Amino acid sequence: MKKLMSLVIAAASLMVILSGCGKPTLTVSNHHLSANALAVTLKGKSNQKQVDYTVNGGTKQTVKTNSGAFVISVPTKNYQQTVKLSTDGKHQTVTVAKANVIGSYQKMRTTYNQGLTGAALPKKDQQLAQSMAKQGAQLKKEAAELKAGKATSMAAMQAKAQKATALQKQAAELKQTQAKLAPAMKKAKASVKDQLLPANPKDGIHNLIDTNKMTLRVNKSGDKVLGIAMMVPVNNLKHKKDLKPFIMSFSILTNSVGANAKHVLNKFQKAAKAKKSSSTTAPKFHSNGLLFSLGYSTSTLYVFITK
Structure with a gap:
C-alpha cells in the first residue's frame, strides 16, 4: 500500500x-x-x-x-x-525611442554628389572649380548686401547702380567659365556614376551605393536622414591605392552631413591605431553634434553616423 x-x-x-x-x-x-x-x-x-x-x-x-x-x-x-x-x-x-534627424537627404545628396564629381576632375580643373565656387559664393553675398542696402542720396544711388552693373558683369564671366568646364564635369560625373546618391530612394533602410569597394546604407523618412552606415571591406584598407578612395568618399560624406571632415579623419586614424594595438572597445567620436561609431568584423569596417 x-x-x-x-x-x-x-x-x-x-x-x-x-x-x-x-x-x-x-x-x-x-x-x-x-x-x-x-x-x-x-x-x-x-x-x-x-x-x-x-x-x-x-x-x-x-x-x-x-x-x-x-x-x-x-x-x-x-x-x-x-x-x-x-x-x-x-x-x-x-x-x-525616436531617432534624431541628421539632416535633409536632398541637401546631403547634392553636397555629396558635387564633392565626388569634383574630386574626379583633373587637378587643374579641380582648382578652377574651387575658384569658381568661391567666386560664386562671394557674388551671392555681395548681391544680397547690395539688395539690403538703402541709398538715399543721388550719389549713393549712382554708386549702387555701378556696383550692380559690375556684379552682373562678373556673373556673366563666371557663367562663361562654367560653360567651358561643363564637358570636363560631364566626364567626371560619368566616371563616378555608380557611386552617386540616387535622386529619390525609397523610405526605410536601403543600400544607396553598393560596390565592391563600399556600401552606403541609409535609414530615411521623407527628406529626413535618420541614420547612416558605411561598410568597407577590410582588405581595401590595407594598401594605399585602395585606402585613398575610401578616405575621399568618407571625407565627402562627412562634409555632406555637416561634420568637420578633418577632425573626424584625425579621430578615425587614432581609432584605427588603437584597433591595431588590440583595443576591444568600439571607438566613438563627435563632430558638430553628430556621433560617429566604428565597428569591426573579420571582413568589414562599419562606420555608423547618428545625431
Whole structure:
C-alpha cells in the first residue's frame, strides 16, 4: 500500500512538473530601447514556436523562436514606436525611442554628389572649380548686401547702380567659365556614376551605393536622414591605392552631413591605431553634434553616423 501511495505521489509530482513546462512564457530583455543608427534589436525568450508582434498598431508580423530565443529588428523612426508582442495569451510591450534627424537627404545628396564629381576632375580643373565656387559664393553675398542696402542720396544711388552693373558683369564671366568646364564635369560625373546618391530612394533602410569597394546604407523618412552606415571591406584598407578612395568618399560624406571632415579623419586614424594595438572597445567620436561609431568584423569596417 505504501509503495502504491509513493507511486501515486511521484506520478502527481511529475504531472505538475510537466504541466509547468507546457505553460506559455514570453519575456523581453529590455522594455525601453534607445534609437540606433539604422535599427534597434529587440531580444526576447519564449517556450513557444513563434511570437506575433505589431509596430505602432501596424500589420501583424511573426518571428520564430530558436532554442527558446527570438530577435526582432525594428527600423528607427523620427518618432517613438511601440512594439506589442504576444504568444498563446502572453503579452509584452516594448517602446523604441525616436531617432534624431541628421539632416535633409536632398541637401546631403547634392553636397555629396558635387564633392565626388569634383574630386574626379583633373587637378587643374579641380582648382578652377574651387575658384569658381568661391567666386560664386562671394557674388551671392555681395548681391544680397547690395539688395539690403538703402541709398538715399543721388550719389549713393549712382554708386549702387555701378556696383550692380559690375556684379552682373562678373556673373556673366563666371557663367562663361562654367560653360567651358561643363564637358570636363560631364566626364567626371560619368566616371563616378555608380557611386552617386540616387535622386529619390525609397523610405526605410536601403543600400544607396553598393560596390565592391563600399556600401552606403541609409535609414530615411521623407527628406529626413535618420541614420547612416558605411561598410568597407577590410582588405581595401590595407594598401594605399585602395585606402585613398575610401578616405575621399568618407571625407565627402562627412562634409555632406555637416561634420568637420578633418577632425573626424584625425579621430578615425587614432581609432584605427588603437584597433591595431588590440583595443576591444568600439571607438566613438563627435563632430558638430553628430556621433560617429566604428565597428569591426573579420571582413568589414562599419562606420555608423547618428545625431
